[in-house]
Amino acid sequence: MRNPWAQTGNYRTSYQQDTSIFATHRELVSLLLFLGFLLVLPLFLSRTQVFILDLILVYSIAVLGLNITTGYAGLINIGQAAFMGVGAYTAALLAPQGLPFWLVIPLGGLVAALFGYLVGIPSLRVKHLYLALATLAFQVVFEWIVGHLPLLKQGGAMDMPRASFLGYEAGFRNHFHFWYYVSLVVLVLLAVFFRNLLRTRYGRALVAVRDNDRAADAMGMDPGRTKLFAFALGAFYAGVAGVLYAYLSRAVVIEDYTFAVSIKLLAMAIVGGLGTLVGSFLGPVFLELLDVNMEALSNLIKALGFSVAGVDVASALRPLAFGLIIVLFLMFEPRGLYNWWRIVRSYFRTWPFKY
Amino acid sequence: MSFLLQLLFSGIVLGLVYALAALGFVLIYKASRVVNFAQGQFIAIGAFLAYWAMVSLGAPFLLAAALALALTALLGFGVERVFLKRLVGQPIISVIMATIGLASLLDGLIHLTPYGAGNFSYPSFLPAGGVTLLGVQISYAQLLAMGFTLLFLLAFTWFFQRSTLGVAMRSVADDQMAAMSLGVSVEKVFALAWAAAGLTAAAAGIVVGTISGLNLDGLVHIGLRVFPVVILGGLDSIPGAVVAGILIGVLENLAAGFLDPFIPGGGTRDVFPFLVLLLVLWFKPHGLFGTEEIERV
Numbered sequence: 001m002r003n004p005w006a007q008t009g010n011y012r013t014s015y016q017q018d019t020s021i022f023a024t025h026r027e028l029v030s031l032l033l034f035l036g037f038l039l040v041l042p043l044f045l046s047r048t049q050v051f052i053l054d055l056i057l058v059y060s061i062a063v064l065g066l067n068i069t070t071g072y073a074g075l076i077n078i079g080q081a082a083f084m085g086v087g088a089y090t091a092a093l094l095a096p097q098g099l100p101f102w103l104v105i106p107l108g109g110l111v112a113a114l115f116g117y118l119v120g121i122p123s124l125r126v127k128h129l130y131l132a133l134a135t136l137a138f139q140v141v142f143e144w145i146v147g148h149l150p151l152l153k154q155g156g157a158m159d160m161p162r163a164s165f166l167g168y169e170a171g172f173r174n175h176f177h178f179w180y181y182v183s184l185v186v187l188v189l190l191a192v193f194f195r196n197l198l199r200t201r202y203g204r205a206l207v208a209v210r211d212n213d214r215a216a217d218a219m220g221m222d223p224g225r226t227k228l229f230a231f232a233l234g235a236f237y238a239g240v241a242g243v244l245y246a247y248l249s250r251a252v253v254i255e256d257y258t259f260a261v262s263i264k265l266l267a268m269a270i271v272g273g274l275g276t277l278v279g280s281f282l283g284p285v286f287l288e289l290l291d292v293n294m295e296a297l298s299n300l301i302k303a304l305g306f307s308v309a310g311v312d313v314a315s316a317l318r319p320l321a322f323g324l325i326i327v328l329f330l331m332f333e334p335r336g337l338y339n340w341w342r343i344v345r346s347y348f349r350t351w352p353f354k355y
Numbered sequence: 356m357s358f359l360l361q362l363l364f365s366g367i368v369l370g371l372v373y374a375l376a377a378l379g380f381v382l383i384y385k386a387s388r389v390v391n392f393a394q395g396q397f398i399a400i401g402a403f404l405a406y407w408a409m410v411s412l413g414a415p416f417l418l419a420a421a422l423a424l425a426l427t428a429l430l431g432f433g434v435e436r437v438f439l440k441r442l443v444g445q446p447i448i449s450v451i452m453a454t455i456g457l458a459s460l461l462d463g464l465i466h467l468t469p470y471g472a473g474n475f476s477y478p479s480f481l482p483a484g485g486v487t488l489l490g491v492q493i494s495y496a497q498l499l500a501m502g503f504t505l506l507f508l509l510a511f512t513w514f515f516q517r518s519t520l521g522v523a524m525r526s527v528a529d530d531q532m533a534a535m536s537l538g539v540s541v542e543k544v545f546a547l548a549w550a551a552a553g554l555t556a557a558a559a560g561i562v563v564g565t566i567s568g569l570n571l572d573g574l575v576h577i578g579l580r581v582f583p584v585v586i587l588g589g590l591d592s593i594p595g596a597v598v599a600g601i602l603i604g605v606l607e608n609l610a611a612g613f614l615d616p617f618i619p620g621g622g623t624r625d626v627f628p629f630l631v632l633l634l635v636l637w638f639k640p641h642g643l644f645g646t647e648e649i650e651r652v
Binding site: 331 | 390438442448461472549582619632633640
């Protein structure tokens with residue numbers, strides 16, 4: 001009898017074992033321990049630090065969606081932030097009407113999914129680069145329309161109400177903590193769905209269509225419907241993230257959903273590792289922490305007096321570091337941080353043996 | 356009537372700039388199937404290099420322009436050698452992301468110079484005023500820009516039709532394998548395509564700079580405007596880039612002239628090219644002159 005707590009190598013011998021998510025008890029227990037750690041983590045952190053964690057969680061949700069469209073289905077989406085924006089503006093219109101947040105979150109996701117479906121329609125005819133440009137066009141048109149609609153305050157700040165849950169009010173002091181837990185629950189739910197998607201025929205159809213849509217067609221899948229499904233699902237994730245972002249920042253402004261944010265999300269997906277679950281968390285963690293440290297670094301440079309007249313170091317360092325990271329990862333580690341994670345994990349799994 | 360003519364004319368001038376910018380984009384795409392999202396940054400770098408040469412070095416316009424063209428071409432060449440060369444054969448998403456990353460990197464570099472924020476304009480080297488033709492006011496800057504662009508387009512046409520290198524580049528675009536077996540250095544052609552893209556981008560930047568002044572965001576924005584142009588013209592067609600560039604420029608100007616009064620806030624020109632892009636993708640995805648992709652299982 002094999003030890004269910006530790007094993008060196010892949011011992012999956014039956015179909016049932018092969019479809020299981022956790023190979024050993026140890027994996028399940030360590031995941032549960034990590035979740036427990038995440039539950040108590042904010043108790044030891046300041047409000048600002050919890051806010052950064054909130055951002056990481058929210059971006060993780062959007063990146064998960066991007067990993068469905070771009071990672072699984074191979075449809076390049078450079079307009080994910082616009083889908084986030086659709087969710088956020090839905091929230092900005094619905095939340096002041098008195099709807100509770102747990103209703104606004106899925107509604108925002110659904111509206112975004114509808115838009116994702118519409119934007120995905122060109123994917124029935126074109127692919128690759130052409131499709132990427134269709135999403136780019138959606139991003140531009142979205143920004144322009146929001147900027148011209150008096151209903152949406154022409155991109156200016158739309159206030160979001162504070163939320164309450166079962167009589168628990170999220171006030172000034174516990175606002176970030178409240179949204180930390182809400183985001184965490186939403187993220188875990190969506191991540192479980194993401195992980196299980198590939199175990200369903202719909203998920204496997206996504207990968208089949210990505211690898212060869214004609215062959216998938218011949219095997220009886222409908223490539224068109226699969227692509228639209230991927231777009232709608234990816235946009236749903238983005239919409240949910242957008243609603244959470246709106247509640248979190250207590251206002252919806254167009255600047256939070258621009259082309260630059262779309263690129264940031266795509267970079268997070270790539271740095272984490274395209275099409276991987278763990279990568280969807282590692283990417284946002286890495287880039288968000290980098291962002292924070294860049295701010296600190298530019299403040300340091302300013303304090304040391306290295307600044308030249310007319311040069312804004314902060315606005316220079318961010319894109320600089322950001323672009324460098326993307327390019328370096330693509331050149332030297334195209335599989336992303338996920339690959340490092342895999343190496344470390346397999347080292348511990350087989351320890352004390354080499355493999 | 357003269358309002359329409361005025362719009363048409365300034366649209367054509369704007370369109371020629373788009374044509375120049377799109378030309379560089381198409382050159383790279385044709386040669387190596389790489390989509391260059393950093394074209395806008397190249398445009399900005401070229402324009403500011405010329406400004407720097409004129410203001411800091413005190414060079415006359417033509418010398419400054421030549422210097423900017425050469426340096427930006429060198430930059431394009433270097434970018435291909437250092438970054439893109441290693442990504443040959445990678446999936447298309449990697450290549451797209453690499454040029455997006457590159458755009459961000461170059462953006463950061465420009466922000467490190469004093470040119471990152473604010474508006475600049477070239478020291479005036481042209482007499483004020485202009486000529487009036489059929490009731491249309493044409494400034495000398497616009498005339499110069501037109502001449503400069505046409506000269507450039509002619510030079511490129513000659514290069515691709517007559518010179519050995521140009522023919523080699525066309526052969527690689529046509530069939531990489533066959534070109535390689537006939538002794539064309541594909542690597543060299545890729546690098547050259549990037550150098551040429553740098554050259555055209557700098558030219559576009561300088562032309563925009565003479566007409567409407569220099570501003571980083573404005574210049575970078577032209578890089579995005581290239582996408583509607585190349586989709587309308589066909590991604591791999593050089594004549595398509597020129598025709599579509601002029602078309603988009605004119606359409607954009609007409610939209611701004613006739614639709615803006617009806618839309619609170621205006622700014623139709625920012626969105627109109629992208630609506631065209633969506634329409635083209637919908638009805639004629641390979642554009643006016645692009646090659647239709649034929650796929651086999």
